[in-house]
Amino acid sequence: MLLHLVAEFDLQRDVVPWLAARGWAAALDTSENSSALYIVNVERNGKIIYTWKGNQRNTHIGLYDLQTKQNEHLYTFERDLHIISSSVNNERTLLAVSFRQYTEEERVSQLLQSVSKYLTLLIEIHPINNVRVLKAVDSCVRVQFLYPVEGRNTSTESHLLLISEDKYIEQFDIRVVAEEEHKVVIQNSGQLPRARVADDLIWAQWDMMEQRLFYMVPKESKSTLKCVQFYPDENFNSILESHLDISIPDTQLKLVNFGYDYCEDQDVASKSLNLQVFTSKAGGLCVCCSLASDTPDEITYSIYFLHKGYNKTFTVSLERTESHQLKEVAFINLDYYVAAYLPGQFLHLLNIQHPDLLCYSLFLTGEDAKIDMLQNCSIRCPLMSTVLDCHIGSMYAVSISESALLHLLQNSKRDNERLAALHCALLYFQHTEDLEMQIIWWISENLSTCHSFDPIQEFIIASLYCRMCPETHNLDKLLPYTSLLDWIGIIPGVTCATDIIPLPVLEFQNSKDFWKKLNSNLESVKYAEPHLHYHNSVLRREWRSLSEEQREERPTTAYLRNIFENARKVLSHLDTWDSEERLVPLFQEEDYQQQLLMGLMVAQLKDHLMRHLQYVGKKKIDQIVLDYVANLLNLVHQIMKEVWRRHHLHSCIFCFNERGSAGEFAVFHIMSRILEAANGMCLPLPPGFHTLHLGLGVRCLPLHTLLHYIDNGVLHLTETCVRKLLKDLDDTEKNEKLKFSIVMRLPEALGQKVRQVWDHPINANLMARKYVKLLLEKLGNRQCSRPVPERLSVPVEFLPLNYLTSVLAEIENQGVQPHEKPEHIHVRFVEETALKHTMTLLGLKYS
Numbered sequence: 001m002l003l004h005l006v007a008e009f010d011l012q013r014d015v016v017p018w019l020a021a022r023g024w025a026a027a028l029d030t031s032e033n034s035s036a037l038y039i040v041n042v043e044r045n046g047k048i049i050y051t052w053k054g055n056q057r058n059t060h061i062g063l064y065d066l067q068t069k070q071n072e073h074l075y076t077f078e079r080d081l082h083i084i085s086s087s088v089n090n091e092r093t094l095l096a097v098s099f100r101q102y103t104e105e106e107r108v109s110q111l112l113q114s115v116s117k118y119l120t121l122l123i124e125i126h127p128i129n130n131v132r133v134l135k136a137v138d139s140c141v142r143v144q145f146l147y148p149v150e151g152r153n154t155s156t157e158s159h160l161l162l163i164s165e166d167k168y169i170e171q172f173d174i175r176v177v178a179e180e181e182h183k184v185v186i187q188n189s190g191q192l193p194r195a196r197v198a199d200d201l202i203w204a205q206w207d208m209m210e211q212r213l214f215y216m217v218p219k220e221s222k223s224t225l226k227c228v229q230f231y232p233d234e235n236f237n238s239i240l241e242s243h244l245d246i247s248i249p250d251t252q253l254k255l256v257n258f259g260y261d262y263c264e265d266q267d268v269a270s271k272s273l274n275l276q277v278f279t280s281k282a283g284g285l286c287v288c289c290s291l292a293s294d295t296p297d298e299i300t301y302s303i304y305f306l307h308k309g310y311n312k313t314f315t316v317s318l319e320r321t322e323s324h325q326l327k328e329v330a331f332i333n334l335d336y337y338v339a340a341y342l343p344g345q346f347l348h349l350l351n352i353q354h355p356d357l358l359c360y361s362l363f364l365t366g367e368d369a370k371i372d373m374l375q376n377c378s379i380r381c382p383l384m385s386t387v388l389d390c391h392i393g394s395m396y397a398v399s400i401s402e403s404a405l406l407h408l409l410q411n412s413k414r415d416n417e418r419l420a421a422l423h424c425a426l427l428y429f430q431h432t433e434d435l436e437m438q439i440i441w442w443i444s445e446n447l448s449t450c451h452s453f454d455p456i457q458e459f460i461i462a463s464l465y466c467r468m469c470p471e472t473h474n475l476d477k478l479l480p481y482t483s484l485l486d487w488i489g490i491i492p493g494v495t496c497a498t499d500i501i502p503l504p505v506l507e508f509q510n511s512k513d514f515w516k517k518l519n520s521n522l523e524s525v526k527y528a529e530p531h532l533h534y535h536n537s538v539l540r541r542e543w544r545s546l547s548e549e550q551r552e553e554r555p556t557t558a559y560l561r562n563i564f565e566n567a568r569k570v571l572s573h574l575d576t577w578d579s580e581e582r583l584v585p586l587f588q589e590e591d592y593q594q595q596l597l598m599g600l601m602v603a604q605l606k607d608h609l610m611r612h613l614q615y616v617g618k619k620k621i622d623q624i625v626l627d628y629v630a631n632l633l634n635l636v637h638q639i640m641k642e643v644w645r646r647h648h649l650h651s652c653i654f655c656f657n658e659r660g661s662a663g664e665f666a667v668f669h670i671m672s673r674i675l676e677a678a679n680g681m682c683l684p685l686p687p688g689f690h691t692l693h694l695g696l697g698v699r700c701l702p703l704h705t706l707l708h709y710i711d712n713g714v715l716h717l718t719e720t721c722v723r724k725l726l727k728d729l730d731d732t733e734k735n736e737k738l739k740f741s742i743v744m745r746l747p748e749a750l751g752q753k754v755r756q757v758w759d760h761p762i763n764a765n766l767m768a769r770k771y772v773k774l775l776l777e778k779l780g781n782r783q784c785s786r787p788v789p790e791r792l793s794v795p796v797e798f799l800p801l802n803y804l805t806s807v808l809a810e811i812e813n814q815g816v817q818p819h820e821k822p823e824h825i826h827v828r829f830v831e832e833t834a835l836k837h838t839m840t841l842l843g844l845k846y847s
Helices: 011-021 104-109 262-268 402-411 415-428 433-445 455-471 514-526 537-551 558-575 592-612 618-646 662-681 689-700 703-711 719-728 733-744 748-757 761-779 799-813 827-842
Strands: 003-010 037-042 047-053 059-065 070-077 082-088 094-100 118-125 128-137 141-145 157-164 168-179 183-186 194-199 203-207 212-219 222-230 236-244 254-256 274-279 285-290 298-305 310-317 330-333 337-342 346-351 362-365 386-389 394-400 494-500
Touching: 003 011, 011 037, 011 047, 011 059, 011 070, 037 082, 047 082, 059 082, 059 094, 070 094, 070 118, 094 141, 094 157, 118 141, 118 183, 128 141, 128 157, 128 183, 194 212, 194 222, 203 274, 254 274, 274 330, 285 337, 298 337, 310 346, 346 415, 362 415, 394 402, 402 415, 402 433, 415 433, 415 455, 433 455, 433 618, 455 618, 455 662, 537 592, 558 592, 558 618, 592 618, 618 662, 662 689, 689 703, 689 719, 703 733, 719 733, 719 748
Parallel strands: 082 141, 203 254
Antiparallel strands: 003 394, 037 047, 047 059, 059 070, 082 094, 094 118, 118 128, 141 157, 157 168, 168 183, 168 194, 203 212, 212 222, 222 236, 274 285, 285 298, 298 310, 310 494, 330 337, 337 346, 346 362, 386 394
C-alpha cells in the first residue's frame, strides 16, 4: 500500500479503557448507537475533544492530549444532548459548546415551539463555574477558539469564532481574570465584545495550524474564495481573493474542520459539494472539489492550482460500483502532493509543486490503491499529513511508504508510473543514501525499458533539484527539475482537461512564510515561469564554439583562463567532500573538454541566478553554483560507484592483455548510457570518465565494434588511455592492427603527443608521412629561393629521395613552428624511415 498510516488516536484504544475504569460503562457499547462516543473537534495544539453518553444518559465532554497521551474530563450535561460543536481555549480555562436541545418533532410534541432548537454556551472550567449563553437560536452554530503562536505565555484574553448556519461568522473577545485559589473567571459581566468576520458565505474551512479562515461567497453563477488571516496580536484581515468557476448550492452552509458532527455529516455527504483548500510549505495553494456524480460508472473531480494559474479536471471511469456505495472523493494534504482517494477504486497522487505534466502524478487502481484503514467515505483532513476517520473515531498520520514506492518503481511496466515514482522518491524523501542506491540499481537494470524518458537524466536533474533548492528561497523556480519538455502519454481510464484561471489577488504587508512564498509563486507565473528555469541551449553553443577555437590552437584569452579557473574551483570544492580513496578511478587526470564545459556551466548558471536572485548576493550565488556543478559530478560518480560495487570490479582495470568480464561489459554499457544522457543535456562528466570508458571498451569490444564506437563519438580517445595501450600491448599481429587503427584516428594535436610512444615501423612511417605532408603544405604557400644545402644523412644514390630530402630540408630551414614540429621528427628521420620502408618492401636488410 502506497500510503502508510499510523494511528495517532483511536477512541476504542485511547478513550474507552479510561472511561471503563471510571464507571462510564455505557460508553463502551458503541455498536448500537454510533453517536454514543464520537470525536467533536481537533485543536491546534494536538488536543482532541470528544463526547460520550454516561450511565444516566448524561452527556459528557472529554479531551485527549496527543503529547501526554492523557485523557481529561471537561464537563457534564445532566441530560441527553446531541453535541454539535465544541472548542477549548489554549489555557483550558474556557469551554465553548454548541448543541441541539430538541429535534423538530420533540418541540412539536412537547409544545416547545418558543424554545430555541440550538444553544451555544461559554463555560468556565477552571474550575467549573459560570455558564454564559452566547446564542439561543433555531439555526445550527459551530464554535472555534483561536490559538496564539506556540510558546507564547498564557494570555488573559481569548478569542472565539462563532459560525452560524445563517451564513455569517463573528469573533467574540473574552477577557478573563484569575481570582483566589487559581480560579479563572470571565471579566466582562455584560455582553462580550464582538466583530463580524464574514457575511453571506456559502462554504468555509478552518486552518487550525496557521489560524486561517477560508470561505466562499457567491458571485453570479460563480464563487469567490476569500481568506482571513488571524494574527497573534489579536488582529485579523482579509488577505486573499480568488474568482473561481465553481457553482456551490447556497441552500445549506458547508463547513470544513469546524468540528465533526458525525450524524449530520452522514446525512449531507451525498448531497453537498465536497470542497477543501490545501496549502503547502513551498507556497502552494490548491482548491480540491468533487460533486457526487449521477453517472454510475464515472466520477469527476477538479484541482485548482491557484499558485500556478490553472486547474485540472479529471474524469475517471470506475472499474466496479455498488449502488449503496457513496461516491465521494476524499482529499488528503501531503504537502508536496495532494491525494485524491476513492475507497475501492483509485488513489491519485498529484504533484502540486509541478502539476504541469501528468507524468509527475501517480494514478493507482486495484490493490496498489488500497488503504486498509480507510475504507469508507467519512474521511477528513484536519492537518497536513493527517486524516480523521469520523465513522470509527480514529486519527492517522499519513505518509508515502518508501518501500511501497520502490516496489512500484521496480515492478511497474508503465513509463508514467515509473517517472512519477522516481520523482516522488527523490523529492518527497529528500536525500538518503540507501534510497539513492536502490534507485541506481533500478536504473542500471531498466535502461532499455523506459521509452519516453531517460532515467539517468531524470535521476541527475531531480536529485540536483532536491539537494539544491533548500539552500535559498526561489531557487526552485530557477533550476531545472526535469529533462522533459512535454508529455504526450495518457493514463488509462482517466481524462484530463486543463483550464487557465485568474491568479488570486493578495493584500498583505510584511508577511512572512506562506503568504510571501505564495506571492513569489504568483510573480513567477506572471513572468512566464518556464522561461525562468536554467536551460543548456546557450551552454551547448558556447562549448562547441570554444572547443573549435582550441582545436585550431588559438591563443588562450583572459575569458578562457577565467573559465578554467571556474573548473578548478569546482574540482577543488569536490575534493573537500570526499577525502577517502575513490573506488572508481575518476578525477585522476585532467580532461580539457570536460573542464571547459564545467567552467562554462559555472559562468552561465551564475549569470542566470544573478539576474533573478540579486538580493542574495554574489558570494552566496558563487557558492550555490559551485555546489550545483560539484553535486552534478558527484552524482555521476555515485552512479559509477554503485554499479562498480554491484559488479565487483577492482579499482584498476587498465590491463589490456586480458578480455573484459561480464561485469565490466555491463559497466561499459551503463557508462555509454551515462555519456548519452550527459550529451543530451550538455552536462559535464568527471575528469577521467572518457579514459575509463575507452579502457573498458578496449577490453570488452571486438575491434570492429570498438572502432565503430570511436568513429561515432561514443568512445573518446584520451591521451592517458592511448599512451598506456601503446606502451603495454606487445606488437603481435592482432595488437598491431589495434594500435594502428587507434593511431590513425587520433586528432592531430593528440597524435603528436603520443605516437612517439610506439616504437614501430608502421608508426614511424605514419609520422614521417604526416611530417612530409606538413612541409609540402608549407611549400605550396611560399617560394623557396635558397640554394640546396648539403645532404644531412649518409650518401644514398637514389635521386628521387635525394631531391625530396633536399626540398624538405630547405622548407625546414625556412622555419617550422615548434607547435607544428613533433619532438624528434626532422628531415633525417623522414629519410631514414623512407629507406627502411623501401628496403623492407624489397626484402633487403637495412644497416
